[in-house]
Amino acid sequence: MNLILLDPSEVDGHHARITDARRLTHLHEVHRANEGDRLTVGIQGGAMGKATLTELNKTQALFALEDINEPPPPALPVHLVLALPRPRMLARTLEHVTALGVKEITLLHTKRVEKSYWQSPELRPEKIHQHLILGLEQARDTQLPNVTLCKGFRPFMEEQLPALLTERRGLVAHPGMENACPRGIDEPTLLLVGPEGGFIPWEVEQLLAAGCEGMHLGPRILRVETAVTALLSRLF
Structure with a gap:
């Protein structure tokens, strides 16, 4: 702490x-x-x-x-859309991305996300809040992220993604994409990360057709919590 x-x-x-x-x-x-x-x-x-x-x-x-007037560190210019990971991994990932400065997080259902994950106690508001607090304490930050749950991929594509891409560059992290993850960008970004096993091909096609860019982190297949941390560090 x-x-x-x-x-x-x-x-x-x-x-x-x-x-x-x-x-x-x-x-x-x-x-x-x-x-x-x-x-x-x-x-x-x-x-x-x-x-x-x-x-x-x-x-x-x-x-x-005493003098409580020091501002918190600046936030990353990113909205993270993360396919809901397994509960134990979700807890660690929330703490990591909060410590790194992510302020907008959407947890998304995709084909390879187990439906049982949505019943996990880790998704209770008080549990999510606890993990966000731990991330803030670690990084010396005071601004809580906003976490949104989205239990349907199609509704996300139709109702949320177009608005999210209006003022952001959409990047889909997925193995096998042609381009490598860019480095050191500072523009508003929408970062989409799939579950263990990745997005299914149809989901990737839909995201690319909506205006997102595909990218990869290299030949190694990483756990979600490791991949998200590596992506944020490389991008920003």
Whole structure:
């Protein structure tokens, strides 16, 4: 936890109070914090800065906030459309892409996505929120990503994709595409990543026909969480 991320409800003027076990345990066992320590804090949706720990015990931590005026790091100019991965991989992927600065995420159903994945507890709003928070704490960021669930490929193609491509460059990551993944771009981008096993040929054809560009990361077949991290790092 490189940032103590405060919910606005935990802040009262120039003071803050946290009571949840996870952050208290981290302060005790990882930070080994003591009263009087100055720590980096941030307010969800707001700025970051320093705070002095004024009280720490088993039930609460109290902070005196100082100059909370440092902006969070800039977001990546990307909307990530990710075929819903298996639950354990989804949790790690959400944390990774949040730490990298992705602010718009669509989880999409495709042919090779197991329907049972949509019943996973990992898709509960509180679980998604938890993974996003962990990513923000890791990267010292305060701006929560927006996560949208889309359980149908055809509705996505017909109702969402045209608008998403209006002001973005669409890139489909898929093995066997002719062109390699571009490097160091800075334009608004829609990045589409398939499930384990990739998009089926018909899905690729539909995405290309809609105006997306196909690309690949080389001959190696990577796990989704590895591929997404590599793509974002190479693209931006």
